[in-house]
Amino acid sequence: MDDRALIRRIGKGDEHAFRILADRYRRPLYNFFLRSGASIEDSEDLLQQLFMKLVGGSYEVREDASFKTYIYRVAANLLIDHMRRSRRADFVDFDSLYGDGETGGARAPAPLPDEEAEASELRERYAAALETLPAPWRAVLELRVTAEMSYKEIAESTGLTVGAVESILFRARERLSGILGEFRAGGAGR
Amino acid sequence: MNCRDFRKLVSKRMDGEATRPEEETLRLHLESCADCRAFSESLAAIAGLHRGLAELEPRAGLLETIPGPKRFAEHLSIWWKTGIAAAAAAVVLLGIMTGGYVAAGFSAGTSADQAEVSELDYLGAYPPGSLGEALMSPAEGEDDV
Numbered sequence: 001m002d003d004r005a006l007i008r009r010i011g012k013g014d015e016h017a018f019r020i021l022a023d024r025y026r027r028p029l030y031n032f033f034l035r036s037g038a039s040i041e042d043s044e045d046l047l048q049q050l051f052m053k054l055v056g057g058s059y060e061v062r063e064d065a066s067f068k069t070y071i072y073r074v075a076a077n078l079l080i081d082h083m084r085r086s087r088r089a090d091f092v093d094f095d096s097l098y099g100d101g102e103t104g105g106a107r108a109p110a111p112l113p114d115e116e117a118e119a120s121e122l123r124e125r126y127a128a129a130l131e132t133l134p135a136p137w138r139a140v141l142e143l144r145v146t147a148e149m150s151y152k153e154i155a156e157s158t159g160l161t162v163g164a165v166e167s168i169l170f171r172a173r174e175r176l177s178g179i180l181g182e183f184r185a186g187g188a189g190r
Numbered sequence: 191m192n193c194r195d196f197r198k199l200v201s202k203r204m205d206g207e208a209t210r211p212e213e214e215t216l217r218l219h220l221e222s223c224a225d226c227r228a229f230s231e232s233l234a235a236i237a238g239l240h241r242g243l244a245e246l247e248p249r250a251g252l253l254e255t256i257p258g259p260k261r262f263a264e265h266l267s268i269w270w271k272t273g274i275a276a277a278a279a280a281v282v283l284l285g286i287m288t289g290g291y292v293a294a295g296f297s298a299g300t301s302a303d304q305a306e307v308s309e310l311d312y313l314g315a316y317p318p319g320s321l322g323e324a325l326m327s328p329a330e331g332e333d334d335v
């Protein structure tokens with residue numbers, strides 16, 4: 001059943017339809033909040049607020065917009081409000097999002113072959129590099145990459161111009177590329 | 191067009207937003223420019239790394255506490271019947287649902303971010319509450335709560 005059909009059913013009080021929709025979107029949206037810089041606790045809170053809005057019926061999906069675009073737009077708005085109210089210190093440590101055997105720290109990861117160790121280091125480096133981006137840039141990147149929104153859709157959901165969206169994505173990638181390039185150049189002695 | 195312009199096109203093409211002529215111009219440039227080719231490869235690697243980011247599972251039962259559409263309507267009618275105190279709770283809940291809380295303070299970002307932001311050259315008017323506004327308005331003059 002597609003999202004639009006589910007929404008119609010929810011409008012008619014269909015409990016099951018709501019649960020299906022919630023299952024479909026809870027994980028990507030949760031990770032959208034986390035990667036955009038919200039803490040685990042705040043991401044949970046934002047996710048709950050989002051679904052409260054949904055079940056409260058205060059949604060209206062335009063015929064020409066997909067539900068996915070719509071729900072990420074609501075998520076982006078919640079995130080923006082959250083960013084206004086939060087201090088940066090509250091934002092999640094991105095290292096915890098790339099837990100490579102770091103869960104709890106009780107168990108040391110098995111030694112990896114060189115190549116694998118390097119790949120793992122690169123992934124960690126990438127997660128750290130992401131963290132250096134301003135949170136709104138990360139949000140835009142997530143809207144593009146995770147939500148798979150077009151520039152126009154991102155512009156509509158954020159209030160940015162299409163040109164600004166394009167520019168933010170370029171600058172974000174340029175910076176990530178620079179940071180990873182330095183890492184590779186620095187670590188190439190092996 | 192200089193190399194940076196072509197790199198912007200690399201990013202744009204990656205998002206499926208480049209026009210046919212832009213793609214063609216870029217293709218020709220990449221044939222002759224090793225640096226931009228390296229940049230293009232670097233962005234492809236970044237896309238791979240991004241896809242490889244771990245996804246966390248939200249806490250089990252997180253959304254179970256949210257009443258579904260039917261129970262939700264029932265809750266509202268119970269509140270309605272049980273008087274002022276409960277009605278006040280419903281008002282608070284509705285306030286949350288409609289996102290109608292007052293955004294207090296504006297402290298998103300370090301001075302480094304703001305430098306980065308003010309560097310952006312497309313300052314314009316953005317709708318109140320939009321990400322554009324959040325990006326373009328440094329915290330100056332706003333008090334934290």
Ligand SMILES: [Zn+2]
Nearest residue numbers: 193196223226
């Ligand atoms: Zn070039």
